[in-house]
Amino acid sequence: MSEATSAIPVTDPFALFEEWFGEARASEPNDPNAMALATANADGMPSVRMVLLKGHGSQWGEGGGFVFYTNAESRKGEEIRANMRASLLFHWKSLRRQIRIEGPLTEVTSEQADAYFHSRPRVSQIGSAASDQSRPLADRRVYLDRVAALEERYPEGDIPRPPHWTGFLLTPLAIEFWRDREFRLHDRRRFTRASASEAWSNTLLYP
Incomplete structure (x- = not known):
């Protein structure tokens, strides 16, 4: 070559x-x-x-x-x-x-x-909004409960983007x-x- x-x-x-x-x-x-x-x-x-x-x-x-x-x-x-x-x-x-x-x-x-x-899948929007990324998490259930609470609060459509x-x-x-x-x-x-x-x-x- x-x-x-x-x-x-x-x-x-x-x-x-x-x-x-x-x-x-x-x-x-x-x-x-x-x-x-x-x-x-x-x-x-x-x-x-x-x-x-x-x-x-x-x-x-x-x-x-x-x-x-x-x-x-x-x-x-x-x-x-x-x-x-x-x-x-x-x-x-x-x-x-x-x-x-x-x-x-x-x-x-x-x-x-x-x-x-808002171009992301709805579940990904919820996961990001529920996460205090990099912060200590006492139990995974705390995070999953936050996800469930957001799903209940916003049963359809986009999730508001967290300002951070x-x-x-x-x-x-x-x-x-x-x-x-x-x-x-x-x-x-x-x-x-x-x-x-x-x-x-x-x-x-x-x-």
Whole structure:
């Protein structure tokens, strides 16, 4: 294989993400939109967990971005509010590829949060509204009783979105693509920019 065909191409990183994400949707057996979200609190202590990508692309504000939703009173929500920066990692084992994304966070609008919350299955809406995410739970029955109470209170239709349930947009300042190769001779290309309004620069990286 020639050097030209082995290297990750120089292109718009959003377009390359869309290409790889499309292939992942066709090949991954479950949740191709699953991504690791790394945050840190005000003291710099990091934490990481899996969340689901719920929007992406150039239509998400200046510079484009990647959107996920959560309970803002959860541990991740509190860390985000304390330090509005994060990193994302997609790992598609079936494709032997990964993408790392870094940048600042902004909260989505109430209208955007409402629209996504009410696009979810009704049971998922109830489950989110009933949960004090990340808080201690004395017994699972307490949570299930809350779910039952909400089902009784709202026997049909959408559940009101809790004000602390919202979404965040990560505007990337760095996107790094990695592709597995035999004998660990992997391909890596990193795209960076100083701000959302500036053009991307890029470089290959040693694996």
